[in-house]
Amino acid sequence: EVQLVESGGALVQPGGSLRLSCAASGFTFSSYAMNWYRQAPGKERELVAVISHGGSSTNYPDSTKDRFTISRDNTKNTVYLQMNRLKPEDTGVYYCSAVVGGEIFRGQGTQVTVSS
Numbered sequence: 001e002v003q004l005v006e007s008g009g010a011l012v013q014p015g016g017s018l019r020l021s022c023a024a025s026g027f028t029f030s031s032y033a034m035n036w037y038r039q040a041p042g043k044e045r046e047l048v049a050v051i052s053h054g055g056s057s058t059n060y061p062d063s064t065k066d067r068f069t070i071s072r073d074n075t076k077n078t079v080y081l082q083m084n085r086l087k088p089e090d091t092g093v094y095y096c097s098a099v100v101g102g103e104i105f106r107g108q109g110t111q112v113t114v115s116s
Contacts, residue, residue: 001026002024002025002026002027002098002100002103002105003024003025003026003107004022004023004024004095004096004097004098004105004106004107005022005023005024005107005108006020006021006022006094006095006096006107006108006109006110007020007021007022007023007110008020008021008110009093009094009109009110009111009112009113010112010113011113011115012086012112012113012114013086013114013115013116014086014087014088014114014115014116015085015086016086016114017082017083017084017085017086018082018083018086018112019080019081019082019083020036020080020081020083020094020096020110020112021078021079021080022034022036022078022079022080022081022096022107023076023077023078024077024078024079024096024098025077027098027100029074029077030053030054030074031053032053032098032099032100033050033051033052033053033098033099034050034051034070034072034079034096034097034098035047035049035050035051035096035097035098036048036049036050036068036070036079036081036094036095036096036097037094037095037096037097037106038090038092038093038094038095038112039092039093039095039109040089040091040092040093041092043092045095046061046063046092047061048060048061048063048064048068048081048094049064049068049069049070049081050070051070051071051072051079054074055071055072055074058070063089064083064090067083067084067085067086068081068082068083068084069081069082069084070082079096081094081096083112086112086114087114088114088115089114090112090114091112091113091114091115092111092112093109093110093111093112094109094110094111094112095107095108095109
């Protein structure tokens with residue numbers, strides 16, 4: 001059974017930093033690209049970072065580029081999202097996701113709130 005468990009969300013002031021983690025199990029983690037998404041109330045889900053299965057390739061939309069860094073540790077079956085210079089518009093529930101066997105899996109999400 002594929003499981004993804006996110007953690008690390010919190011309330012943080014604008015300009016602050018957070019590191020999210022996503023622990024994966026139930027599939028060969030090192031063989032799959034991983035994604036981080038976010039969803040804010042009333043807004044569409046937004047892809048915020050992608051990392052290749054080996055970790056050598058990453059991709060970000062303009063909204064998170066130069067502030068967010070995705071990384072992974074294939075020995076720990078964990079993907080991370082380092083978020084710096086956070087803005088109020090970064091507020092939302094953050095999910096990690098993987099496509100395994102043609103099916104999209106994601107975790108329960110972790111809440112990030114950026115507010116003073």
